[in-house]
Amino acid sequence: MSRFQTPLLLIFGMVVLGGLASLIGSEQLNFTLTEMLIRMVVVIGIYLFVGNSGVMSFGHIGFMSIGAYATAWMTLPPEWKQVMLTGLPVVFQDNTYPFPVAVLASGLAAAGVALFLGIAIMRLSGLAASIATFAFLAIVFSVYSNWESVTGGTSSVIGIPTVVGPWIAVGFVCGAIVAAHAFQVSRVGLMLRASRDDEVAAQSSAVEIVRMRLLAFVASAFLVGVGGALYAHFLGVLTTDAFYLALSFVTLSMLVVGGLQSLTGAVVGTLAVTLIVEVLRGLERGLDLGASHIALPRGSQEIGLGLALALVLIFRPSGLSGGKEAAWPRKRG
Amino acid sequence: MISLIQNLIDALSLGSLYALVALGIGLLFGILRLINLAHGDFITVGAYALIVPSTEAVAQLAIGGFHPILLLPSIALIVVILALLTDALVFRPLRRAAQPSLMIASFAVSYIIQNGLILIYGARPKNLNLWPALTGQIALGELRLPTLQIVTIVTTLVLMIGLALFLKRTSYGVQMRAAAEDFRMARYLGVRGNLVIGMAFAISGVLAAVVSLLFLSQTGSLETGLGVPLALFGLVAVVIGGMGSLVGAVVGGFLVGAIVTLLQAYLPVEMRSFRDAFAFAFVIVILLWRPSGLIRAKAFDQRV
Numbered sequence: 358m359s360r361f362q363t364p365l366l367l368i369f370g371m372v373v374l375g376g377l378a379s380l381i382g383s384e385q386l387n388f389t390l391t392e393m394l395i396r397m398v399v400v401i402g403i404y405l406f407v408g409n410s411g412v413m414s415f416g417h418i419g420f421m422s423i424g425a426y427a428t429a430w431m432t433l434p435p436e437w438k439q440v441m442l443t444g445l446p447v448v449f450q451d452n453t454y455p456f457p458v459a460v461l462a463s464g465l466a467a468a469g470v471a472l473f474l475g476i477a478i479m480r481l482s483g484l485a486a487s488i489a490t491f492a493f494l495a496i497v498f499s500v501y502s503n504w505e506s507v508t509g510g511t512s513s514v515i516g517i518p519t520v521v522g523p524w525i526a527v528g529f530v531c532g533a534i535v536a537a538h539a540f541q542v543s544r545v546g547l548m549l550r551a552s553r554d555d556e557v558a559a560q561s562s563a564v565e566i567v568r569m570r571l572l573a574f575v576a577s578a579f580l581v582g583v584g585g586a587l588y589a590h591f592l593g594v595l596t597t598d599a600f601y602l603a604l605s606f607v608t609l610s611m612l613v614v615g616g617l618q619s620l621t622g623a624v625v626g627t628l629a630v631t632l633i634v635e636v637l638r639g640l641e642r643g644l645d646l647g648a649s650h651i652a653l654p655r656g657s658q659e660i661g662l663g664l665a666l667a668l669v670l671i672f673r674p675s676g677l678s679g680g681k682e683a684a685w686p687r688k689r690g
Numbered sequence: 691m692i693s694l695i696q697n698l699i700d701a702l703s704l705g706s707l708y709a710l711v712a713l714g715i716g717l718l719f720g721i722l723r724l725i726n727l728a729h730g731d732f733i734t735v736g737a738y739a740l741i742v743p744s745t746e747a748v749a750q751l752a753i754g755g756f757h758p759i760l761l762l763p764s765i766a767l768i769v770v771i772l773a774l775l776t777d778a779l780v781f782r783p784l785r786r787a788a789q790p791s792l793m794i795a796s797f798a799v800s801y802i803i804q805n806g807l808i809l810i811y812g813a814r815p816k817n818l819n820l821w822p823a824l825t826g827q828i829a830l831g832e833l834r835l836p837t838l839q840i841v842t843i844v845t846t847l848v849l850m851i852g853l854a855l856f857l858k859r860t861s862y863g864v865q866m867r868a869a870a871e872d873f874r875m876a877r878y879l880g881v882r883g884n885l886v887i888g889m890a891f892a893i894s895g896v897l898a899a900v901v902s903l904l905f906l907s908q909t910g911s912l913e914t915g916l917g918v919p920l921a922l923f924g925l926v927a928v929v930i931g932g933m934g935s936l937v938g939a940v941v942g943g944f945l946v947g948a949i950v951t952l953l954q955a956y957l958p959v960e961m962r963s964f965r966d967a968f969a970f971a972f973v974i975v976i977l978l979w980r981p982s983g984l985i986r987a988k989a990f991d992q993r994v
Contacts, residue, residue: 407790413794474974477974484725484789485929485981487790488925488926488929489973491925492922492970493970495966495967495970496971499964503963503967606797606801609797659801659802659804660806663799663801663805664798667795667799674787
């Protein structure tokens with residue numbers, strides 16, 4: 358039982374959150390909650406690689422983009438695809454697939470790309486690999502923004518069935534938590550974490566670092582790709598610039614604020630950053646204090662988030678979770 | 691033949707810009723092991739400092755109206771102050787932090803600067819024609835050379851020679867090189883760490899300021915994200931050149947410039963919009979061939 362207390366606690370927390378939201382039943386709240394939960398799937402996905410391997414990745418939002426567009430190709434109505442996305446393979450143009458199939462396939466598509474990319478860049482030193490992931494993000498962005506016959510280019514793709522609500526999102530978050538936890542307590546996960554803490558020592562204990570990193574990279578891309586697909590089925594509209602530096606920044610902030618090195622951190626960080634962003638967004642819309650209307654200027658939300666991240670890095674480098682996992686308080690004695 | 695020479699000069703001038711960016715990033719990396727993602731935003735600030743702060747759609751020149759002899763140092767000063775401020779506020783408290791944290795911190799700085807610019811200047815791009823005299827051409831027989839490209843190449847050469855002389859001949863330069871080689875040992879031998887780091891930030895700021903003026907003269911348009919692609923290519927140049935080697939950064943910069951220009955010139959028309967994707971993919975290929983970059987810095991071999 359104690360082995361599974363972290364995922365159980367986290368899942369319990371998410372279900373309570375979903376329950377509270379449906380009790381209140383406000384549309385705005387449900388929207389914010391669903392978006393946060395989808396981002397949580399993505400952040401847990403990024404954590405699976407970054408947290409366990411210690412190699413920073415700036416490119417995971419590229420996998421999100423891949424997942425989101427893949428599901429769009431599979432679920433858009435054929436009439437629309439045949440007119441707007443003329444470059445799609447005929448199989449996709451003529452058929453639509455059900456939501457679960459499409460989401461799974463989107464995750465697999467992202468994982469497949471990660472396998473190819475990973476074989477190439479996981480041999481690099483951690484730092485060079487980080488920059489290569491940056492190059493990957495730029496490649497995905499550039500290709501998807503310009504490949505008009507397949508992605509609609511800079512115009513948006515519309516009409517994706519919006520089937521994802523808070524409870525489906527809670528379900529996927531729970532799945533992601535279980536998967537990430539299973540990975541980090543597995544043999545591969547432990548070897549990878551050993552290499553994160555001391556690369557040389559791990560190597561001399563026969564840990565094949567490159568292979569372990571590659572496995573984590575592929576698994577994490579799968580989760581992020583699924584997150585991207587959920588995002589598409591939540592908003593119903595896709596544009597390529599939604600998946601670039603701004604979203605990369607928000608998701609990385611979530612991970613760092615919560616604490617890079619623990620699954621609990623990924624979950625807590627997503628909650629904390631969403632809270633910060635929503636409060637600042639509210640302040641940007643303005644407060645009515647008596648007769649006067651006070652509002653922060655546009656851009657304050659982003660600056661606030663940046664400052665919060667910098668402050669966490671300086672004063673609490675291991676994040677809110679302190680790198681520890683959630684656990685019941687133990688009895689002493 | 692003419693078009694080949696023309697392409698070569700295009701490659702040289704674009705490469706010069708990238709080399710300057712790469713030097714700015716490489717210098718900090720050498721000493722601090724900091725990958726400064728905010729370098730692009732130093733460049734952006736240099737460009738925005740030319741105009742009067744306002745959210746109006748039309749840009750009004752402020753410092754941009756100065757005589758070049760006054761303009762250059764003013765812009766350089768502003769960017770250097772910004773660079774030193776980010777060091778004092780963000781990177782100095784993080785001296786002992788791990789590399790990924792430093793990188794994320796610089797990402798945060800970049801995000802803050804970009805949105806700060808939106809706050810002050812508004813998000814819409816603005817047109818700005820700095821130095822219209824530079825848009826002319828110099829004719830050499832059949833060859834027409836854009837003045838701006840020549841200016842870019844010459845400026846870069848002058849700056850590089852200046853930097854090389856500073857690093858080789860002056861006591862401060864030697865201290866900086868020593869710090870880049872082995873920071874802890876250099877401090878034991880009497881090099882003042884924060885002074886050296888401050889100098890690195892200052893030089894990196896000057897380089898960013900020069901790039902911002904050259905780049906703005908080329909594009910004529912102010913955007914809050916204008917430095918981002920430059921920094922991205924600069925980073926990539928640092929990596930393929932060999933992390934921690936300044937010569938490598940310069941070589942990488944020119945190589946990236948050449949790759950981008952050649953792709954632009956020789957890709958089939960319908961593929962041209964994918965130029966950046968090809969350029970970045972090519973970079974990954976180079977890394978596969980030489981994982982530690984073209985010029986390998988000894989200081990980066992892991993010691994056990």
